[in-house]
Amino acid sequence: MSKWPLGVFASVDAGLGVKLEIASEIGVPIIQLHAPSRAQRTAEQAAAFTKRLGEFGIELTCVFGGFDGESYASIQASQETVGLVPAATRAARLAEMKDIAQFARRLGCDVVALHLGFIPHDTQCDVFREVVAVTQDLCDHGQSLGQNLHLETGQESADGLLAFHAAVGRDNLFVNFDPANMILYGTGEPLEAVRKLGPLVRSVHCKDGKWAANPGKEWGQEVPFGEGDVNARAFLVALNEIGYDGPLTIEREIPQDPQRQKEEIGAAVSLIERLKKEIL
Numbered sequence: 001m002s003k004w005p006l007g008v009f010a011s012v013d014a015g016l017g018v019k020l021e022i023a024s025e026i027g028v029p030i031i032q033l034h035a036p037s038r039a040q041r042t043a044e045q046a047a048a049f050t051k052r053l054g055e056f057g058i059e060l061t062c063v064f065g066g067f068d069g070e071s072y073a074s075i076q077a078s079q080e081t082v083g084l085v086p087a088a089t090r091a092a093r094l095a096e097m098k099d100i101a102q103f104a105r106r107l108g109c110d111v112v113a114l115h116l117g118f119i120p121h122d123t124q125c126d127v128f129r130e131v132v133a134v135t136q137d138l139c140d141h142g143q144s145l146g147q148n149l150h151l152e153t154g155q156e157s158a159d160g161l162l163a164f165h166a167a168v169g170r171d172n173l174f175v176n177f178d179p180a181n182m183i184l185y186g187t188g189e190p191l192e193a194v195r196k197l198g199p200l201v202r203s204v205h206c207k208d209g210k211w212a213a214n215p216g217k218e219w220g221q222e223v224p225f226g227e228g229d230v231n232a233r234a235f236l237v238a239l240n241e242i243g244y245d246g247p248l249t250i251e252r253e254i255p256q257d258p259q260r261q262k263e264e265i266g267a268a269v270s271l272i273e274r275l276k277k278e279i280l
């Protein structure tokens with residue numbers, strides 16, 4: 001695969017991604033896939049999806065897990081509901097992530113990713129230790145399937161993520177770097193963060209956003225890639241500096257407006273193609 005193949009975030013019946021047909025119309029060679037609902041995660045569905053990918057000439061690079069009951073309505077709602085941090089749903093969601101990993105394996109995909117949730121900053125507290133343990137469990141399960149686990153950025157600062165990665169201590173644990181999320185959650189300047197995380201960055205989202213008036217207390221605003229505060233060109237330059245040569249997966253979270261979503265992703269493809277020529 002050539003350096004920085006372009007992709008889009010896609011979905012089947014759940015999540016915020018575009019349909020496979022749209023990815024094909026946009027003309028990208030790769031996708032990340034939001035994991036479909038449980039009823040769709042069968043061997044038959046995996047075989048059918050693999051066949052469609054082959055027909056479209058699209059390669060799957062990552063399966064993203066997500067769960068019923070997650071809410072991104074506000075930063076506080078996401079703290080209370082997202083990922084493997086909330087204690088009440090942790091065991092069931094761990095089991096579901098393992099099922100998603102099995103589905104990814106059926107699709108021949110060796111990367112699984114998720115929003116882990118808001119990891120506590122206090123590395124001595126019980127919740128931090130519990131989230132480390134559940135992540136070790138998930139990494140070890142992934143290891144048995146020949147898979148890496150990528151943590152979506154956003155809820156933690158780069159330093160917080162580095163401390164958590166060190167505490168987990170598994171060599172198949174990496175980062176899916178989403179520069180917009182650093183801004184939307186108010187967790188740090190994304191270019192500085194990508195340089196700090198360096199070799200841990202194994203996949204990225206090309207997504208953009210604008211800082212909130214009160215970062216960390218209220219959401220920033222997601223906007224088309226190239227139109228926000230990320231600085232698309234500087235982001236790609238920073239990726240080049242850290243030696244990142246993996247996929248650039250465009251994410252635009254406006255599934256309620258699929259026509260606009262398709263147009264804006266198409267514009268992002270054009271922008272990135274131009275920047276690639278300038279930078280590489």
Ligand code: MG
Nearest residue numbers: 178205207251
């Ligand atoms: Mg993302």
